[in-house]
Amino acid sequence: MNRFALSASERLREEDPFTAFLIDDLPNKVVCHRSRFEVDLNRGRDGAVYVSPEQAWGLNVWRDPLPQDEKARSLALHDSYYAMLRFVLKEVELNFGKFVLLDVHSYNHRRTAPDVETNQQDAPDINIGTFSMDRERWAHVVDPLIAHLRTISVNGMNLDVRENVAFQGKGEQTRFIHEVFPATGCAIAIEFKKIFMDEWTGEPDRAVLEELRRGLAGAVPLLERILGYGQ
Numbered sequence: 286m287n288r289f290a291l292s293a294s295e296r297l298r299e300e301d302p303f304t305a306f307l308i309d310d311l312p313n314k315v316v317c318h319r320s321r322f323e324v325d326l327n328r329g330r331d332g333a334v335y336v337s338p339e340q341a342w343g344l345n346v347w348r349d350p351l352p353q354d355e356k357a358r359s360l361a362l363h364d365s366y367y368a369m370l371r372f373v374l375k376e377v378e379l380n381f382g383k384f385v386l387l388d389v390h391s392y393n394h395r396r397t398a399p400d401v402e403t404n405q406q407d408a409p410d411i412n413i414g415t416f417s418m419d420r421e422r423w424a425h426v427v428d429p430l431i432a433h434l435r436t437i438s439v440n441g442m443n444l445d446v447r448e449n450v451a452f453q454g455k456g457e458q459t460r461f462i463h464e465v466f467p468a469t470g471c472a473i474a475i476e477f478k479k480i481f482m483d484e485w486t487g488e489p490d491r492a493v494l495e496e497l498r499r500g501l502a503g504a505v506p507l508l509e510r511i512l513g514y515g516q
Contacts (some may be wrong), residue, residue, distance in 0.1 A: 288355075289322070290348045296322055296489050299342060301391045306494055307477065308389050310502035315466050317366070322346055326366050327390070327456035333363045342396075365422060370458075371465060378469050385426055385508050386472040387501070388414075388458050392451060394478050399485040410444040414454020414474030417463045423471045426511055430431070430473065433507055437500030439480065444500075452476050475501075491496040 298300065305316045317326055322341075325333050334356050335341040377384045392412070394403040402408075411434050415427060427448075434446045454474035462472035481493040 288347050288349065289349065290345045291322070294485075294487070295344065298318065298393065299344070299395075300486055302487065303489055304389050304391055304477070304482060305495055307498050307501055308387070310498060311387070313377075317371070319362060324362045326363060327388075327458050329457050329460075330360060330363055333457075334359045343353040367461060369397065370461070374462065374466060374470060378466060381512075381514065383469045383512055384466075384471070386454065386459075386462055386470065387431060387478070387504075387513065388454075388472055388474045389501075390456075390474065391477045391479050391481075393484050394480075395484050396498045399483075405445065408478055409447040409450050410439070410478050410480055412451045412474075412476040412478070414452050414456070414459065414476065415448060415456045416453040418454070418471065418473075419462040419463070419467070422468075426471050426508065427473060429507060429511060430504055433504050434500065437496060437503075439496050451478075 298374060302323060308314050308316070325335070331371075332340060333455075334351065335346050336351060336356070338345050338458075374384065392408075394408045396403075410490070413427065413431055413434075415423075418427075420427070431446055431448065434441055437444045452474065456474055459472040459474050462470045477497065478494060481497060482489045
């Protein structure tokens with residue numbers, strides 16, 4: 286039974302498509318193949334399953350109230366994901382001491398209509414979110430990363446990369462990591478504005494995606510040097 290009140294295109298418009306492609310060259314990665322409308326892993330458990338329009342950008346997600354057993358199954362996925370993440374990062378911590386996690390997402394800048402774009406002042410090409418971290422502790426990681434991302438060129442122009450503008454990095458994943466690994470884990474929320482696709486048709490711009498992927502991969506040796514890996 287299809288319980289969604291949304292069309293497939295409406296759902297896709299609020300997803301984070303192509304982010305798996307953007308991180309494809311990173312040495313270690315976790316990719317979730319679940320829709321955020323089933324369970325939003327970047328929200329706390331209490332809000333991980335949307336039950337009202339206020340939780341979903343004003344969208345009416347369900348035809349009828351979601352049965353409790355289905356909500357429970359979705360929350361079980363949330364529990365399993367964070368149990369897995371804790372285990373994986375504990376292993377990384379044991380082997381390397383400190384780690385950086387790039388929490389990659391994307392965001393809409395033409396939400397109201399295909400031809401109406403959010404002002405650039407309020408919507409940088411890349412938004413870095415640092416709300417939940419000890420910013421002073423990790424400044425030696427975050428500041429060089431921002432500088433590197435600003436060197437990425439798309440259509441002949443360097444990207445506009447700013448911190449805590451469109452988003453502040455208040456998602457559950459970064460919060461969880463900074464709570465569980467306060468001295469060893471630096472989780473940086475990276476929100477790519479959807480300059481790499483048409484938000485309304487879902488069509489990607491492959492050339493832009495390639496530039497962004499190369500640029501993100503180029504941050505790896507920088508972060509390894511900062512953390513002292515291989516020294």
